[in-house]
Amino acid sequence: MSAHPSTPRAVVLASGSAGNVLLLEAGTTRLLVDAGLSAEAIERSLADAGADLGGVSAILLTHEHDDHARGAGPLSRRFDIPVHANAATIAAGADAFAGAALRTVETGRPFEIGPFVITAFPVSHDAAEPVGLTLEVARHRITVATDLGSIDESLDPTLAETDLVILESNYDLRLLNVSGYPWFLKNRIVGPRGHLSNDDAARALARTAAGRARTVCLVHLSEVNNLAPLARDTALDAIAGAGGAAGRVLAVPPNGRTPPIVLG
Numbered sequence: 001m002s003a004h005p006s007t008p009r010a011v012v013l014a015s016g017s018a019g020n021v022l023l024l025e026a027g028t029t030r031l032l033v034d035a036g037l038s039a040e041a042i043e044r045s046l047a048d049a050g051a052d053l054g055g056v057s058a059i060l061l062t063h064e065h066d067d068h069a070r071g072a073g074p075l076s077r078r079f080d081i082p083v084h085a086n087a088a089t090i091a092a093g094a095d096a097f098a099g100a101a102l103r104t105v106e107t108g109r110p111f112e113i114g115p116f117v118i119t120a121f122p123v124s125h126d127a128a129e130p131v132g133l134t135l136e137v138a139r140h141r142i143t144v145a146t147d148l149g150s151i152d153e154s155l156d157p158t159l160a161e162t163d164l165v166i167l168e169s170n171y172d173l174r175l176l177n178v179s180g181y182p183w184f185l186k187n188r189i190v191g192p193r194g195h196l197s198n199d200d201a202a203r204a205l206a207r208t209a210a211g212r213a214r215t216v217c218l219v220h221l222s223e224v225n226n227l228a229p230l231a232r233d234t235a236l237d238a239i240a241g242a243g244g245a246a247g248r249v250l251a252v253p254p255n256g257r258t259p260p261i262v263l264g
Contacts, residue, residue: 016254029114035071061085063127064093076100088129123148159208169218170195171225202238209244
């Protein structure tokens with residue numbers, strides 16, 4: 001990852017139901033938001049991004065589901081990387097986190113790691129205490145909100161003042177309706193504690209599109225019930241329809257990744 005050493009950068013290393021990992025870097029501090037691949041796969045992905053596990057300062061977990069937390073315990077035990085999560089998440093993943101260097105954080109209470117000021121906020125998902133994250137660094141704000149069944153206006157002020165939005169856009173309702181998924185799974189996905197549709201993500205982005213030009217990165221796209229161009233175009237159309245400020249909208253394909261996103 002090349003740029004001025006203090007410039008904040010982000011790389012989506014993995015996105016989708018097979019695993020989710022986000023790398024954030026500022027100065028000498030490197031953070032992983034979620035660790036939903038095996039330790040070996042995360043190590044390879046970091047190497048591809050020009051980083052290494054020895055330089056990772058902490059792992060931040062949004063919730064305990066395997067596609068977000070699979071590698072957290074092994075990485076912590078092997079490399080002594082602290083894992084930051086709320087008490088309910090730690091309790092729900094107790095077996096997987098055994099022997100890890102755990103740091104309990106409180107939802108809504110800011111904490112610092114290097115130059116990052118981090119605040120967890122509640123989201124609606126079928127986990128113990130799922131959260132999204134805002135990270136303030138070098139006059140920039142990054143917001144991560146993935147695995148949430150609904151998004152209401154309470155998050156609008158945060159999204160409106162964010163330079164990089166990493167937001168779930170899991171499914172297109174029409175594709176989900178005609179897919180071969182069983183009805184119980186379809187109902188879970190569309191429920192208020194399931195996943196976010198293209199339309200719901202686009203509406204949230206449109207509501208908060210005025211003001212600064214943001215970079216939006218749409219993540220956790222379904223392999224079966226979505227298409228990256230469809231997710232991107234749904235968001236772009238909604239933002240344009242709301243008269244929003246110009247900015248980049250990226251949609252990460254299932255099992256895909258991004259090049260470094262530099263916050264200049």
